[in-house]
Amino acid sequence: xxxxxxxxxxxxxxxxxxxxxxxxxxxxxxxxxxxxxxxxxxxxxxxxxxxxxxxxxxxxxxxxxxxxxxxxxxxxxxxxxxxxxxxxxxxxxxxxxxxxxxxxxxxxxxxxxxxxxxxxxxxxxxxxxxxxxx
Amino acid sequence: xxxxxxxxxxxxxxxxxxxxxxxxxxxxxxxxxxxxxxxxxxxxxxxxxxxxxxxxxxxxxxxxxxxxxxxxxxxxxxxxxxxxxxxxxxxxxxxxxxxxxxxxxxxxxxxxxxxxxxxxxxxxxxxxxxxxxxxxxxxxxxxxxxxxxxxxxxxxxxxxxxxxxxxxxx
Numbered sequence: 001x002x003x004x005x006x007x008x009x010x011x012x013x014x015x016x017x018x019x020x021x022x023x024x025x026x027x028x029x030x031x032x033x034x035x036x037x038x039x040x041x042x043x044x045x046x047x048x049x050x051x052x053x054x055x056x057x058x059x060x061x062x063x064x065x066x067x068x069x070x071x072x073x074x075x076x077x078x079x080x081x082x083x084x085x086x087x088x089x090x091x092x093x094x095x096x097x098x099x100x101x102x103x104x105x106x107x108x109x110x111x112x113x114x115x116x117x118x119x120x121x122x123x124x125x126x127x128x129x130x131x132x133x134x
Numbered sequence: 135x136x137x138x139x140x141x142x143x144x145x146x147x148x149x150x151x152x153x154x155x156x157x158x159x160x161x162x163x164x165x166x167x168x169x170x171x172x173x174x175x176x177x178x179x180x181x182x183x184x185x186x187x188x189x190x191x192x193x194x195x196x197x198x199x200x201x202x203x204x205x206x207x208x209x210x211x212x213x214x215x216x217x218x219x220x221x222x223x224x225x226x227x228x229x230x231x232x233x234x235x236x237x238x239x240x241x242x243x244x245x246x247x248x249x250x251x252x253x254x255x256x257x258x259x260x261x262x263x264x265x266x267x268x269x270x271x272x273x274x275x276x277x278x279x280x281x282x283x284x285x286x287x288x289x290x291x292x293x294x295x296x297x298x299x300x301x302x303x304x
Contacts, residue, residue: 021178034173036203051232052269052300060235062177064196069180077183081195085239 010104010112010134016074018101021066023120025094028056035061057091067116067128070100075112075132082111084130089123096120102128110134141297144227146273149261157222161253162201166193168248174200184245193246198281198289201252222256223277223295230272230297239292250283259292272298 021027032043037059040047048056068081092098102116116128168188174197175185184192193201204211224233246252262274279291 027177030173031177034170034175034177035197035200036205037200038206050300060238061196061200064238064240065174065178065180065194068194068196069178069182072180072182072184080245081242083239083241084195085237087237088235091234 010107012104012107014104016102016114018099019070019073020097020099023092023094023096028094031058031062035059053091055093057093063118063126066100070116071114071130080133082131082133087127090125092120092125098125141224141231142227148227152226152258155258157256159253159255160202162251165251166201166246166248191248195242202254222258223275226275228273228297230299232300233295233297236294236296241290243288246288252281252283254279254281270298270301272296
């Protein structure tokens with residue numbers, strides 16, 4: 001039985017709209033520079049290959065920031081991410097286009113739980129569970 | 135070419151001895167600022183006005199750890215263009231020569247605002263026995279990172295990463 005809807009009309013099962021993001025080399029450079037994350041696997045293809053990857057791979061914060069964007073694009077800027085768990089499944093590389101989409105799983109006392117899937121053509125890349133304060 | 139982050143090679147037993155180890159308090163090299171927030175938001179093209187507001191922007195929650203990373207070069211610590219952030223999660227001796235993040239769970243207690251200066255302490259919570267994965271054999275490391283401003287805890291992160299021997303080398 002779904003929880004009672006809040007005044008905002010959010011109910012369990014409500015869809016969190018799909019957002020897409022193209023992973024280009026330019027975006028990888030912005031990712032590295034914007035996060036001060038100069039771990040070689042994020043910018044050095046030779047090093048990434050040495051580590052078993054086909055190419056440089058996005059850092060975890062790209063997934064976290066993308067998940068937050070998907071959520072707050074839907075919930076609005078006045079809402080706050082109170083908790084977020086992200087489980088990695090597949091690294092993403094230049095040439096991938098990732099998407100995020102999900103649904104509301106619980107509604108209670110000004111808080112909403114959501115779950116998201118972040119994926120690309122190769123499969124699911126990450127799973128996210130988050131709690132939003134309204 | 136040589137790796138740019140040298141993960142310390144050691145045994146599982148050596149890693150177990152480090153459980154409970156905490157790092158010294160590390161403080162960000164500068165205060166939370168709007169210019170860095172804007173660039174960070176460009177990666178995911180996040181137009182959330184909370185981050186772009188010129189009067190009272192907040193740090194994106196996913197950016198917290200990045201306020202604590204060292205610049206890739208410093209006068210006092212020239213690195214010849216290489217960088218090896220001194221974080222506990224990359225300081226544990228294990229057989230694995232590569233690593234990948236598995237999961238990260240954040241509790242955000244309050245927003246972090248421009249002008250605040252973040253500190254953090256990291257603790258090694260657990261090291262798993264050897265496990266097999268599609269990447270190769272390795273160990274799961276669990277760390278807990280506490281972020282604070284002054285004496286106030288603002289966020290807690292529980293991270294799990296996998297330290298492995300890449301399959302081609304296994």
